[in-house]
Amino acid sequence: MKNLFRYFFMVIAISSIVFTSCKDDTDPTASVNPAETLMDYLIEIDMDLNHVLKNSDGQKFVMAAPDGGDVSGKYIIDIRNADAYNTSHIAGAHNVAFSDILTEAASADKPILVVCYTGQTACYATSLLRLYGYHDAQALKWGMSGWSESTAASWDNAIADLSDGHSNWSFDASEPSLGVYDIPEFSTTATEGVDILKERVEYIISQGFKGVEASDVLDSPASYFVNNYFNTTDYSAFGHVDGAYRLNPLLVSPGSSDEAGVSNIDPDKKVVTYCYTGQTSAVITAYLRVLGYDAYSLKFGMNKFANSSTAWSANQWRGDSNPKDLPLD
Structure with missing residues (x-):
């Protein structure tokens, strides 16, 4: 009889473990990264x-x-x-x-x-x-x-040629290989996508514009995950921050193997994007911050690095781009 009771409780214990494990695997309330x-x-x-x-x-x-x-x-x-x-x-x-x-x-x-x-x-x-x-x-x-x-x-007052002769400025045409990373995590009170988006946008606005000085990135590029948002030709012709990746286009859901996705961004680093004027990079930075990345826009872009470069064909301040003389109140 003693052995029978021992067997009975053993069955109950094993059943409990099995059912608990199954429940954990299928639990709809299990936490999901927002x-x-x-x-x-x-x-x-x-x-x-x-x-x-x-x-x-x-x-x-x-x-x-x-x-x-x-x-x-x-x-x-x-x-x-x-x-x-x-x-x-x-x-x-x-x-x-x-x-x-x-x-x-x-x-x-x-x-x-x-x-x-x-x-x-x-x-x-x-x-x-x-x-x-x-x-x-x-x-x-x-x-x-x-x-x-x-x-x-x-x-x-902003244009400059910081890259001229700088040891961390490269004209190497080869781009570093992209890694694949986990996506970031953030806290939210919402659970549905529509509400998470609304809450994130409101939060990012409350934090203000997030930019970084070109000199800081150029002096210490290894401190950042740097994305040069140029086309392939300009990446080498204009030069770039040494070690900069070139994620362009950059998408949440890439449609082909030659498109970069946000999963190619290291979420544990400060993510700096730079473009020609600091304007496209500002759009990208705001978007990435909504997704949870610690992202920054490099102020004034290529116009800060090499405004006098003869490689320019568009978006060069006081080159092809000049102020107009429009009415003011």
Whole structure:
């Protein structure tokens, strides 16, 4: 009888282990990385990074100041400080702090045009506005610097040739091999993709623009995961930060083997993206921060590294790109 009871309790114990294990394997309440839920949702609503850079209507995230300065078809949000705005601004512009762009956007009765000093913070804001549902929001290219000679100082004072003769600047055409990493994790009170996205955008806006100085990256490139957002030709012709990757295009869900995905980004490093002007990299940086990456936009891009380079053909400040002489209030 004693052996029978011992056998009975052994069966119960084994059964408990088996059923508990099965339950753990299929438990629908098991924790899911919210970044994964968010990425799945972005794919579902067709808002991978390429459709933030250019929306479904083919409209880019940035627009140049129009000849004649007619932007009457836009709801202009000027996020410069009040002193700069009060000195001069585009007629009809609404001056608000960057942190208040969603509140102001809710009052917009036209497609939004965000304006700042150089276009960089405005592009950062535009990325977040598009993710929030304002898919036709745009930034003014070059910011107020491109609008008028009288407001061009922000770009004029920024251009440089930091890469000239620097030991960490390379013209090597070979690109480093990409690794594959886990996606980042972040905390959220939401569980559904739509709510996670809303909460993340609001949080990233509350943190303000995230940029990094070109000199810091050039002096210590190993401290960052550096993405050179150039095409293949410019990567070698213009030169690049030594060891920089070239993730272009960069997508949540790559469609082919020659496209880079966010899983190729090391989530344990500060992720720095640079482009030609710091404007495209600002869009990418805001998007990556929403996904949970510790991302930064390299300020002024190639125009800070090598503004005098003869390899330029487009987007060179005071080269092919100069301020206009448009009206100001």
